[in-house]
C-alpha cells in the first residue's frame with residue numbers, strides 16, 4: 001500500500017555498508033523519475049549516478065547530514081552511504097533553476113518511494129557544496145546540482161510521532177538511538 005511506503009520512507013543517515021546498492025537499481029529509480037510530471041513538460045532534470053568508491057566518499061564529505069543533531073556528527077563512521085544520485089537542472093532547459101524546485105521534489109520523492117518499495121532507504125540532501133560536487137564529478141557545463149540523494153540499506157530505526165505540546169518539529173534520538181520524527185496532526189495542517 002502507498003501509505004505503508006510513505007510511512008516506511010524515513011530519511012536515513014546510517015547505512016549498512018555490508019550491503020550496497022546496485023547501479024541497475026539506481027537506474028530503475030531514475031527510469032521512474034524521468035516519466036514524472038514536469039513543469040510545461042520541459043524535463044529539465046538530469047541525473048548523475050555516483051557509485052565509484054572514490055567519488056562516493058568525496059560526495060559524502062561534501063554533504064551535511066543531520067544538522068539538527070550536530071553533536072552526533074552523522075553519519076557514524078562505517079555507516080556512510082554506499083551510493084548517491086545527484087539531481088541536476090540543465091540550465092539550457094531550466095533557465096531559472098529556482099523555478100524548478102517542484103520538479104526536483106516530485107522526482108526525489110518518486111525515487112525515495114521506489115527505494116522504499118525495493119527495500120532501500122535514502123536521504124534527500126539540499127545542504128552540500130555545489131561547486132565542489134560539480135568539480136569532483138566533472139558535471140557538464142550548465143548542469144546545476146539541485147539535490148543529492150544518498151541510497152542504501154538502512155541501519156537505523158526511525159519512528160514517526162505526533163507533534164508534542166511544545167510544537168517542536170525538531171527530530172531527535174532517544175537513549176536507544178531510535179530516531180524520532182514529530183509530524184503535525186491532520187487538523188493542524190488544514191486551513
Ligand SMILES: Cc1cc2nc3c(=O)[nH]c(=O)nc-3n(C[C@H](O)[C@H](O)[C@H](O)COP(=O)(O)O)c2cc1C
Nearest residue numbers: 009010011064065066067124125126127128171181
Ligand atoms: C528538500 C529537502 C532537503 C533536505 N536536506 C537535508 C540535508 O541537507 N541534510 C539532512 O541531513 N537532511 C536533509 N533533509 C531531510 C529532512 O531533515 C527530513 O526530511 C526531516 O527531518 C523529516 O524526516 P523524514 O524525512 O524522516 O520525515 C532534507 C529533506 C528535504 C525534503
